[in-house]
Amino acid sequence: MEDKLKIRLTAAEMASLWTQYMNDTASICALTHFLEKLEDEEVRPVIEFALQATKTNISFLQNLFQKEDFPIPVGFNEQDVNPTAPKLFSDSFVLMYLRNMSILGMAASSLAIGVVTRTDVVGFHKSVLDASVRLQELSKEVMLNQGIYLRPPYISVPDKVDFIEKQRFLAGFFGGKRVLTGIEITHLFINVQTNSIGKALMVGFAQVAQKQDVKQYLLRGKQIAQKHIDLFSDVLRKEDLPAPMTWDASVSDSTTKVFSDKLIMYHVTAMIAAGIGNYGTAMAASPRRDIAMNYASIIPEISLYAEDGANIMIKHGWLEEPPQADDRNQLVKG
Template sequence: MENREESRLTSAELANLWRLYITENLMYQFKTPLIDNCQDPDIRSAIEFSRAISEHYIVSIENIFRNENYPVPTAYSENDIHPQAPALFTDVFCLHFIHQGAQLGMSKIHEMMAVAVRQDVWEVLNQGANDFKDLYQQSLQLLLTKGLYSRPAFLPPEKESRFAENKHYVSGWLGNQRPLNALEIMSIHNTIIQNGISKAILRAFAQVINDKKLRDYLEKGAETASDIMRELEDWLIMENTNVTATLDSEILPTETPPYSDKLMMMLIANVGVGSLGVYGNALSTVFRRDLGLKFMHLMKDAVQYAQEGLHLVIDKGWMEVPPQFPDINTR
């Protein structure tokens, strides 16, 4: 049996639980108006399941924090949503958002499980991981059934396995370029999907947010996401492969905000973290130098945009910070 010292939360467990609590609390509040305004019963069921996953984490992590005498994060509340506001997104957008969230959730939770030591922490994460898998399948089947799923390109089968014949395989700036391989197509496709969702959220929030400075920031992000999608789609067009449809038409015309400015800005920050993960994965899988350089630039620009957003939310007093070591200079 572990003694008290050994059974305390490690810094890794504390960090992941804190981050997960903040994120799932945010998502719980964000999904509430989506459920209230959803017209399609199948899609509403998927959103409700997604919100139930968020609730599982909120309740479980609160219990762990209280038992360990850590303060429960303030996070968000029903005060950050406006129940009487009209719908901002169509059901189609909601389904895409839920599906993308399930994908990211599966990835992130397994990373957290890999550093979980305590059994209760591992069990909380594992239950959520299983739920995210079920949500992924539920949302995927809905997208397929409704003809909304955007498949990556298909590649014809080759006669035999191949090896790079020369260093031209990793070139990509000058002269003839080799065709994109499957890993590169996957990375481009995933990046377009992530930016399509990001752009729709940015444009929708810019449409209803109250603060002009924040609105300008969101509009800048939407234009950047649009530019990224166009450039990456050009690579697919050169390979004569299919291009992913945008979600621009899934934003509804309203100027009444369903959320507080704080919630909208912090959701954008959360989406930005997801984009950085997609860019990082892409950078680790592409071989052509032109693609590698492109994803490096995307990461740099995303970090700069995120920093600009952090400065805005810090100025507003909205940025809650994770637990840290005591400052010895204040003792």
């Protein structure tokens, strides 16, 4: 007899839990290396907090998967990282990286809370959100103390409340362009910053990757990231606004294998997915036509890059299959 009190996992719950498990097993590998090669003791509590939060998530997820007879994903493990390999990224970059990961964690867990239903799953994503907020606070505090935190540009406080009266507010190709809104500035700033982080990661990953097709893919990604940095920075500079610094100098000259190519490709494709989401949000929030068109023009480029990455992962047997709907046609065929 069916247990009326046992509530099945929905597709949204399966997807969010599976994705969290994959991301957390990948994060443990990166954090383990960062902690092993740490030089700045002020950064230690930040990495330790992130590592402990990630391990707590993994423990919860494994127990839940077992109770639900849900196959525990392979994800990533100690075979995907060499903690004792030479330092690949500076401690300052690690701080910036962790802060960016906390932003992605807040966005993902907030979305999950909005679509999951079961009490235990809601509670889990709330705990992930709390940890992401705390990681944001910890990393920001250290960066402020060290003078490396980059604030978005300042603009003047408006003199009065006003309303848009002319279509010129939307213009961007012909005639005079209006100045940027605060929202447009914010998205341009964030997208320069995330591409700068992504570019530095790809440079470091390319140095330690083993397979030639992975190396070439990462170098291509570096060029795309630089192109997008230049595009967004140019818009800011034309408005006499500063663009964020790049992190190119934060990568060491080590070529010793630190992470498996499988982990590197997963990390890069996850970053690309986040980037596509950022561009879509920025396009919707940018009324000036030329800026919106910039985002619209580069989304297909980065989407194709993501597809090529998936093909490399499939080729080498690295792409783990997420939960899917039942194939009714196949079930009928038997």
